[in-house]
Amino acid sequence: MTDSTPAHGGARNVRERRPAKPRLDPLAVQGWQREKERRRDGELIDDVTVFLTGRECPWACVFCDLWRFTTDEPTPADAIPGQLRDALNAAGPIGGSTQLKLYNASNYFDEKAVPASDDHTVATLCRAFDRVVVESHPKLVGARTFRFADQLDGTLQVAMGLETVHPEAQPQLGKGAALDDYIRAVEALQKHGISWRAFVLVGAPWVPPAEDSAWVQQTTQFAIDHGAEHVALIPVRGGNGTLELLQASGHWTPPSFRQLEAAYDACLTQSEDTVITADLWDLDALPGGCAICRGPRTERLAALNRTGQAIEPVVCDCAA
Numbered sequence: 001m002t003d004s005t006p007a008h009g010g011a012r013n014v015r016e017r018r019p020a021k022p023r024l025d026p027l028a029v030q031g032w033q034r035e036k037e038r039r040r041d042g043e044l045i046d047d048v049t050v051f052l053t054g055r056e057c058p059w060a061c062v063f064c065d066l067w068r069f070t071t072d073e074p075t076p077a078d079a080i081p082g083q084l085r086d087a088l089n090a091a092g093p094i095g096g097s098t099q100l101k102l103y104n105a106s107n108y109f110d111e112k113a114v115p116a117s118d119d120h121t122v123a124t125l126c127r128a129f130d131r132v133v134v135e136s137h138p139k140l141v142g143a144r145t146f147r148f149a150d151q152l153d154g155t156l157q158v159a160m161g162l163e164t165v166h167p168e169a170q171p172q173l174g175k176g177a178a179l180d181d182y183i184r185a186v187e188a189l190q191k192h193g194i195s196w197r198a199f200v201l202v203g204a205p206w207v208p209p210a211e212d213s214a215w216v217q218q219t220t221q222f223a224i225d226h227g228a229e230h231v232a233l234i235p236v237r238g239g240n241g242t243l244e245l246l247q248a249s250g251h252w253t254p255p256s257f258r259q260l261e262a263a264y265d266a267c268l269t270q271s272e273d274t275v276i277t278a279d280l281w282d283l284d285a286l287p288g289g290c291a292i293c294r295g296p297r298t299e300r301l302a303a304l305n306r307t308g309q310a311i312e313p314v315v316c317d318c319a320a
């Protein structure tokens with residue numbers, strides 16, 4: 001290891017430390033869900049999220065758990081449109097203001113994850129939706145993004161993992177993107193009338209837990225200052241081997257339920273123009289709380305997501 005080698009040993013080591021990867025059928029969609037999502041104006045719109053199967057992201061961020069939902073081989077042409085067709089048929093009719101999230105656990109604009117030759121068919125399948133959201137690394141925002149936006153009947157939103165602006169943590173995450181890269185991507189998107197949403201980590205490695213809420217707030221503020229329409233707070237989930245290594249060396253503490261609540265409460269009313277929500281997927285994996293308070297606390301977070309209005313915390317004897 002040289003002086004410039006990160007503590008986790010780089011992308012190759014991150015991949016080597018992982019448990020076995022489940023083998024996925026590249027032609028089968030992994031699932032879909034319908035939910036309501038709050039917009040800037042407070043309206044709750046119908047959202048369909050489709051979890052597409054495709055090739056893994058070329059980066060290997062130390063905190064990432066998305067690799068488990070990807071394949072190693074390049075995604076075959078026509079696979080993504082086929083998966084999307086199946087998911088939309090299963091999801092059934094939609095109405096009113098609608099949004100479709102095409103989440104592929106990687107980057108939509110990576111040719112090996114979603115071949116560009118599929119964009120036209122995908123855009124046609126998205127016709128019923130007012131807005132389409134795709135995930136992308138900031139360095140993959142470019143000409144293809146703008147062409148895809150033009151092909152859509154509705155508008156495009158690009159979701160980017162901003163993660164943290166903590167100056168020591170940010171360069172060590174393995175993201176291969178500095179804050180300037182986000183600024184460049186956001187400016188290009190805005191020039192083309194494309195909105196963006198930011199994913200912000202709760203419990204990022206190298207961020208001391210006692211400072212976590214403050215750094216989540218600062219990261220959220222960076223997103224707000226750069227015009228993000230939506231900020232989603234995402235608790236870091238262990239299990240890739242590298243996070244456990246960082247935990248053993250004192251560089252990572254798994255975020256608790258309380259930590260997510262504290263970060264969300266701190267950010268909730270930070271901006272009137274940016275929707276701020278918390279990702280409630282797999283909350284049971286977060287430590288803290290007890291059998292009495294976990295249900296009401298989870299419901300409180302869901303209510304914050306729906307309303308954006310502050311709600312008194314749930315008080316419990318467990319105090320965890």
Ligand code: SF4
Pocket residue numbers: 057058059060061064065066067105106107137161175
């Ligand atoms: S860029 Fe995104 S998908 Fe790729 S490894 Fe990092 S967090 Fe995971």
Ligand SMILES: [Zn+2]
Pocket residue numbers: 289290291292293294316317318319320
């Ligand atoms: Zn409790």
